[in-house]
Amino acid sequence: MLTRELNLRQRQILKAVIHDYITSGEPVGSRIIARRYLEHLSAATIRNVMADLEEIGYLFQPHTSAGRVPTDLGYRFYVDSLMQRPRLSKTEESRIEQGIRPGSGQPEELMQEISRILSDLSRYTAVVLAPKLAQNTWRRIDFVHLNRERILVVLVADSGLVQQKVIAIDEVIDQPELDRISRYLNAVLGGVTLREVRDRIVARMAEERDEFNQLMRRALELSNKTLEGEEGQVYIGGAANFAHQPEFADVKKMKEIFEAFEEKSKLIKILDQCLTREGLRIIIGRESAIKEMRELSLIASPYRSGDHVLGVLGIVGPKRIAYDRMVALVDFTARLVSKILTEVDA
Amino acid sequence: MLTRELNLRQRQILKAVIHDYITSGEPVGSRIIARRYLEHLSAATIRNVMADLEEIGYLFQPHTSAGRVPTDLGYRFYVDSLMQRPRLSKTEESRIEQGIRPGSGQPEELMQEISRILSDLSRYTAVVLAPKLAQNTWRRIDFVHLNRERILVVLVADSGLVQQKVIAIDEVIDQPELDRISRYLNAVLGGVTLREVRDRIVARMAEERDEFNQLMRRALELSNKTLEGEEGQVYIGGAANFAHQPEFADVKKMKEIFEAFEEKSKLIKILDQCLTREGLRIIIGRESAIKEMRELSLIASPYRSGDHVLGVLGIVGPKRIAYDRMVALVDFTARLVSKILTEVDA
């Protein structure tokens, strides 16, 4: 497949087909392209080119006498080589800025706000992967003794976010001892993940050959318990927007999609992939290897606090989504969120 | 309307119509009733009775040559006077008991588990209204100083649930002072809501004529801030189950419903009504005064910790839901959750 060997005319026509299909949702014929996009050419000429594009695998014909529809490959070429990246309007930018203001510093609120504003502005479905305890870098840790077996761990991230977790312990540790442990941990903390803290403790224990230092041992145990068994959390906004889309008018398809959204584990798997990479990513249809995403596209970008990637935010929509606008939207939002989480508050 | 003046035969026939409609989803004719439910009567006789029931307003005919469908009033009479209350099977009971085990003591988990098990077993949509800070009675309160303006409030309920909230304060309060305040509040706490604590402080301030006692003043302020601006939280499980239902095959209706679920405020409003009342409640179709619920029924029951009603759990489904089974399911679950939240853990 000579993906990058398209000549100007082929590129123009592919672009036109995709644009038209994105707005209309109906297979687009040569006539429409000739009239609406390339007036100096006749329908017959365009037909020839379209036949070529179909052969390369960029277009597809649902049936003999229908127009053409882009394939996954066609969209891929479009987003990689054809698409321009428009900016959002000032109005939209300020709507986002207004919409995302984490008052309390609790991640839940921030995630809700992000998913809300993304789904409102896109009219599609927003997905946000929350920061994980393991991923985040922390400024402070506190332990609150709840009862004999349970302790509440309070973590304040460098970004100002506050996360909590209840952990179960085997031995009784009283509050003064907990305070000592947190003082000890806090001394090591600062711009560092909990995993790194653990490693440092282990290193220090080795170095000091003091394997039975109770304080260190307990600090290690509490850190472990805190990191233990954490699964990603996804916030979904505007799932109902799928009902707008004519291509999901079929109830079976709708059901499939809604079930996929409820069974969040698959979604987390895809989003996790975006977590490792830097920058915005687009996953089109079958590219995702997940059955339910066959007919969907994901536009997602990681967000950071400082240099640490914390989570992912994005939009899920039909493959005929307005990629250019959505890229602008997701990109702007991710940058804004990163900025908010990076500016350390007093 | 002489609602309770139905004779035996009318009751039998109404019950038969409702049972058949609930399982089949199709308008039921006199023939079917005669064959399947009341073999000693002829279709013609049943037709006469059905005509009567239609006149009273319990049945309705979609068109001249269709069978009958129950009206909201018909369902209402059924659940009030006709329905028996079966027990769940042992298998189901133990599935629920297995499914609801709040490990961490964080309400989120418990709510998730409840909504999951309810939607799994009912094959409809589960709704759970989370406990509110204001409603709950507390065993302990702690404050963790986060930074200049923010404090984390940690509340341990009598039920063992742990809830947190970040509040913003105007004046700087350091950790030792926060500890003093929490000691003071803890002394008043125990089987009591935060609102009552506030009232007691106010009373004591009045009594001691010591309006400028800083400790009390600050304790009061922190309690106020904690209660401030709390909105109900709803957990929804199995929304995709609506797609099973033939009556929502119409995409427009589906969309309406999904949007209603996303816009949770309306749902909260309905559930709040169930919060005040004791015991299980059934709301059928237009009884709810909320447009989106027109075609839906809600079966909900409050759950308690000790004598305090904390929240509500229930099931939303089409009006032709299997009321008897759902009532058993919701009732059992509410009792179980109440039991879990009442048994004080060590």
Place this chain on the structure above:
DNA sequence: CTTAGCACTCTCTCGGTGAGAGTGCTAAGT
């Protein structure tokens, strides 16, 4: 009071038909 019989009404399914859209191919034009 119950029931059999009957005419009537309404819906739903199915096959057929024709309009419309779009194509590929061929041959002529530039």
Place this chain on the structure above:
DNA sequence: ACTTAGCACTCTCACCGAGAGAGTGCTAAG
């Protein structure tokens, strides 16, 4: 050599009408 007009062909979709099926209300007889 590329472009375009013309044309036959294919496929879908909306529409129509007929007929089966289901259920009713009414009447008259048991």
